[in-house]
Amino acid sequence: MAIVFRTIWVIAYRELVRFVADRPRMFSSFSMPLIFLLIFGAGFGRLIGQMMPGVDYIQFMYPGILAMTVLMTSIMSGISIVWDREFGFLKEVLVSPLSRSGVLAGKAIGAAIIAMVQGAIMLVLAPIVNVPITLGKVLALLPLLLILSLSLSGLGLLIGARMRSQQGFQIVMQLVIFPMMFLSGIFFPVSGVATWLEVLSKLNPVTYGIDAIRQVFLGTEVAGVTVFGHTMGIVDSAIVVAMVGAVLLTAAIWVFNRQE
Amino acid sequence: MDVIEASNIVKRFGELEAVKGVSFSVKAGEIFGLLGPNGAGKTTTINILCTLLKPTDGQARVNGHDVIKERSQVRQSIGLVFQEPALDDYLTAEQNLRFHGYAYGVPRNVLEPRLKELLEMMELWDRRKGKISTYSGGMKRRLEIARGLLHHPRVLFLDEPTLGLDPQTRRRIWDYIHDLRKRENLAIFMTTHYMDEAENCDRIAIMDYGRTVALDTVEKLKDGVGGDVISIKTEDNEEAVRLLEGQYKFKPSIENGIISFTVSHGEEFLPKFVSGFPIRLISIGLRRPTLEDVFLKLTGRNIREQEVDSMQKLKNMAKMRGH
Ligand SMILES: Nc1ncnc2c1ncn2[C@@H]1O[C@H](COP(=O)(O)OP(=O)(O)OP(=O)(O)O)[C@@H](O)[C@H]1O
Ligand SMILES: [Mg+2]
Numbered sequence: 001m002a003i004v005f006r007t008i009w010v011i012a013y014r015e016l017v018r019f020v021a022d023r024p025r026m027f028s029s030f031s032m033p034l035i036f037l038l039i040f041g042a043g044f045g046r047l048i049g050q051m052m053p054g055v056d057y058i059q060f061m062y063p064g065i066l067a068m069t070v071l072m073t074s075i076m077s078g079i080s081i082v083w084d085r086e087f088g089f090l091k092e093v094l095v096s097p098l099s100r101s102g103v104l105a106g107k108a109i110g111a112a113i114i115a116m117v118q119g120a121i122m123l124v125l126a127p128i129v130n131v132p133i134t135l136g137k138v139l140a141l142l143p144l145l146l147i148l149s150l151s152l153s154g155l156g157l158l159i160g161a162r163m164r165s166q167q168g169f170q171i172v173m174q175l176v177i178f179p180m181m182f183l184s185g186i187f188f189p190v191s192g193v194a195t196w197l198e199v200l201s202k203l204n205p206v207t208y209g210i211d212a213i214r215q216v217f218l219g220t221e222v223a224g225v226t227v228f229g230h231t232m233g234i235v236d237s238a239i240v241v242a243m244v245g246a247v248l249l250t251a252a253i254w255v256f257n258r259q260e
Numbered sequence: 261m262d263v264i265e266a267s268n269i270v271k272r273f274g275e276l277e278a279v280k281g282v283s284f285s286v287k288a289g290e291i292f293g294l295l296g297p298n299g300a301g302k303t304t305t306i307n308i309l310c311t312l313l314k315p316t317d318g319q320a321r322v323n324g325h326d327v328i329k330e331r332s333q334v335r336q337s338i339g340l341v342f343q344e345p346a347l348d349d350y351l352t353a354e355q356n357l358r359f360h361g362y363a364y365g366v367p368r369n370v371l372e373p374r375l376k377e378l379l380e381m382m383e384l385w386d387r388r389k390g391k392i393s394t395y396s397g398g399m400k401r402r403l404e405i406a407r408g409l410l411h412h413p414r415v416l417f418l419d420e421p422t423l424g425l426d427p428q429t430r431r432r433i434w435d436y437i438h439d440l441r442k443r444e445n446l447a448i449f450m451t452t453h454y455m456d457e458a459e460n461c462d463r464i465a466i467m468d469y470g471r472t473v474a475l476d477t478v479e480k481l482k483d484g485v486g487g488d489v490i491s492i493k494t495e496d497n498e499e500a501v502r503l504l505e506g507q508y509k510f511k512p513s514i515e516n517g518i519i520s521f522t523v524s525h526g527e528e529f530l531p532k533f534v535s536g537f538p539i540r541l542i543s544i545g546l547r548r549p550t551l552e553d554v555f556l557k558l559t560g561r562n563i564r565e566q567e568v569d570s571m572q573k574l575k576n577m578a579k580m581r582g583h
Pocket of ligand 2: 419
């Protein structure tokens, strides 16, 4: 057991050192959400104006953008295991006495810490784009962001556990990340749209993560996904995300152990 | 004590039998070489000993631990330098080494002096803060050797440690390896397909098509060739070969227009041969056999040439399809 903990911290440590060393990656994981926030906010904000009474478009979208930052970073860090394989570093890890399961757990935790740091920077930007934020909200957000990023790095790891080369990357980007992003209620509420869109969105675990985050910002009356007549509260949504994440991470560990 | 004992290791990848029942043992403090052409099964053998691959059949113990049942003990007690680089390019040399130290649970008060000692030995101390992406191939190799030694392993595995390096760097790496053996009394298990380098080993196993065709000290292997190698060039090589085979009962081989064969007591043989040979000689030479000759004798093929390498690959492919 001690070896599992050591593995987790060694691997997480490396993820962090690497993240700091890899400036372009650090920059790129920010730039997209930031661009979305500024351009969509400025563009649609004018067009759409108020989404709901007292909530303008940027205030509606901001929680989604926050989640998107976490989503991109987590999935990408998870998939980064493909890089390790391709550049040979994974062999160094596999021939060491570190535990296989711990390697994936460590990657997920490293990814979560990085995602949290990026989330924190996005939070600092909130007042600038006219989104009110309080200490209470920040404290409520931290566990939500953590759960969301652990779950999504589980997804990234599951995808990466099998992949042999970076060629699959583009496909993953197009078939997983973009659909997950657009079908998650970042840009528009998931209820009151076409039924197929609504169903797909409600199957997407990211939807619940974003909804919980949105409820923290805008209050429970404004958001809330309704599933089978039940309107999900913050805790309900967090549990859904955590459970999906646990399944994904376990599956990733299983696939990884079986292969290597 | 034997640090490595391998008995009858077999590894199959689907239809292809990459290793076909290999046995050997390596003593503490010994430099043991696995020599063979591309695709012979060297890396596969190393990977089995290092627990990265499970053997299809057979057993192996490394430092007294079973490579299948006691993987983590094996892993903890060995150092390994892979055939392809396995460094994190984004980290510095120092960071790569620290990661390794933490991964193997090297205590901090041991880690820092050890790290310094090894980086100095490999002449990388000044560049320790440089990112690996700025390192040359030779520097990477040296760093990987340093990393493999960081946790005081009792066996160091080196898979083609000098592949693709220039002659000076290769010599320097060999100097380090000899130095290391003296300092740390560790066993070194290495693979190579450079014949001249294999001379540095105490004992060599020659591997071909997944089998060991010979295993002995360099000197004994050379003695097995049967004396000295005579190489001649004549005005009619075909006729000369026929004569050598028929009248002289040698087993000559011809390569690049040069006929070579082995005789015992070459110095005495030479004058008699020159005066008695009916075909005009253009040149004649005598030398001690090299491992190249050993390989040639054992397999009937030459190891070094590119054509042979690619032929080997074709044959392997044919074998994969054939069975
Ligand atoms: N994972 C694998 N799956 C299928 N075949 C493999 C695998 N690994 C190795 N082989 C095959 O096994 C044979 C032995 O390969 P190996 O890498 O052990 O050779 P080698 O002696 O190290 O050669 P080289 O000098 O080129 O490094 C080759 O024919 C290779 O194609
Ligand atoms: Mg090899």
